[in-house]
Amino acid sequence: MEHNYREGSFMKIAVVGIGVAGAYLMNRLSDARDVRVTGFERMPEADHDAVCAWATSKNVMTGLAKKCGLNFEDYILHYGKHMMIDIGDSKKNAIDVPLKGMVNYDKLGLIKDMIRGTKIEFGRTPRKESLEGEFDMIVDSTGFHRNYLPKLRNQMCIPCVQYKVKYKADQTPYDDFYLKAFPSMTGYFWYFPLGNGYAHIGAGDFERKQNNTFVEQFLRKYQCDIIKKTGRPVRISPPLYCEPFTDGGKSVGVGESIGTVYSLLGEGIIPATWCAELFIKHMHDLDAYRESVIKKFEIYVLVYKFIQLKITGKFNIMKHWSELLRIYKHMKNEEDRYGMVVRIVDMMKISKI
Numbered sequence: 001m002e003h004n005y006r007e008g009s010f011m012k013i014a015v016v017g018i019g020v021a022g023a024y025l026m027n028r029l030s031d032a033r034d035v036r037v038t039g040f041e042r043m044p045e046a047d048h049d050a051v052c053a054w055a056t057s058k059n060v061m062t063g064l065a066k067k068c069g070l071n072f073e074d075y076i077l078h079y080g081k082h083m084m085i086d087i088g089d090s091k092k093n094a095i096d097v098p099l100k101g102m103v104n105y106d107k108l109g110l111i112k113d114m115i116r117g118t119k120i121e122f123g124r125t126p127r128k129e130s131l132e133g134e135f136d137m138i139v140d141s142t143g144f145h146r147n148y149l150p151k152l153r154n155q156m157c158i159p160c161v162q163y164k165v166k167y168k169a170d171q172t173p174y175d176d177f178y179l180k181a182f183p184s185m186t187g188y189f190w191y192f193p194l195g196n197g198y199a200h201i202g203a204g205d206f207e208r209k210q211n212n213t214f215v216e217q218f219l220r221k222y223q224c225d226i227i228k229k230t231g232r233p234v235r236i237s238p239p240l241y242c243e244p245f246t247d248g249g250k251s252v253g254v255g256e257s258i259g260t261v262y263s264l265l266g267e268g269i270i271p272a273t274w275c276a277e278l279f280i281k282h283m284h285d286l287d288a289y290r291e292s293v294i295k296k297f298e299i300y301v302l303v304y305k306f307i308q309l310k311i312t313g314k315f316n317i318m319k320h321w322s323e324l325l326r327i328y329k330h331m332k333n334e335e336d337r338y339g340m341v342v343r344i345v346d347m348m349k350i351s352k353i
């Protein structure tokens with residue numbers, strides 16, 4: 001589908017959902033000569049939040065923030081050195097992953113600065129029909145919700161619960177990133193430091209068994225002040241299985257609404273922003289947009305199949321060795337992008353969980 005606009009005319013775009021993808025689009029499109037963009041966010045401005053653990057790789061985010069005229073370093077709350085991944089019940093069963101660029105950052109602060117000066121209506125979930133009357137294109141950047149696109153039948157989502165907490169000085173349970181993997185890789189518990197005694201702790205579990213029990217045990221074990229409790233599912237089906245990306249009319253999906261989450265890590269900040277970048281490049285040719293998204297996130301299909309095999313108990317190291325090796329090679333080649341040192345021995349251990 002191609003959109004052609006005459007010289008001097010402009011395209012009216014509604015960006016619905018001001019998360020990481022929507023905010024990036026608002027920033028980049030607000031300056032475009034041939035576009036008039038209006039954002040809509042269902043949360044009222046005073047309650048605007050970014051429900052997420054806020055971990056990412058600064059090696060990639062630095063460039064993306066720069067495109068918005070912002071300095072990513074200004075938002076970093078914690079520089080990771082090591083990530084401990086607990087794969088059993090004892091320290092012997094822990095993987096110590098050296099980090100090289102993984103940080104926790106003020107995601108909401110960066111979003112707010114990205115959208116500064118742009119036109120956004122907060123506290124609004126506009127009806128599709130009313131937007132269609134006013135806009136040439138409707139971007140669905142509503143993440144998990146995907147309200148403006150056809151419903152998906154066979155998607156996989158992981159329900160998550162998360163607390164923002166504060167520990168007294170010297171009482172933090174860990175001083176760096178910590179993960180506890182659940183059996184059969186149905187999900188994991190996380191503890192991500194936010195600096196000054198603050199942390200995000202939470203869990204996502206496909207089976208819904210571990211979420212509350214594990215998090216509540218942890219909260220009881222390590223006394224803290226609870227600042228906020230949030231939760232939402234994360235979509236882990238890759239873009240290939242989140243088609244269609246459009247409704248055949250004016251709506252088009254960007255970000256997690258079309259499955260841009262790296263399922264092995266439940267990581268969606270960088271992929272959603274990349275997806276927004278692809279949209280900017282191809283917004284006048286949605287077939288090209290579709291192709292570029294499928295290609296960019298091709299490896300996500302393999303990773304997703306691996307997760308499915310693990311969850312269903314069908315993974316067999318002998319039978320699926322070449323798939324595991326391909327995932328390892330991909331991540332090894334992109335250590336900076338993932339912000340961590342990737343080792344085959346760790347991958348092997350993870351595949352046995």
Ligand SMILES: Cc1cc2nc3c(=O)[nH]c(=O)nc-3n(C[C@H](O)[C@H](O)[C@H](O)COP(=O)(O)OP(=O)(O)OC[C@H]3O[C@@H](n4cnc5c(N)ncnc54)[C@H](O)[C@@H]3O)c2cc1C
Binds near residue numbers: 231233272
């Ligand atoms: C608990 C949790 C922890 C996570 N931790 C990490 C992490 O540490 N690192 C990482 O990289 N990824 C993480 N992820 C994944 C990551 O947060 C998402 O994949 C990413 O934020 C997706 O960006 P997005 O802009 O596509 O959607 P979102 O960030 O989900 O933004 C969607 C926005 O749309 C708004 N909205 C929804 N429906 C409507 C509507 N009808 N009208 C108007 N507005 C609407 C929402 O309020 C929200 O502001 C986590 C996810 C969860 C659930």
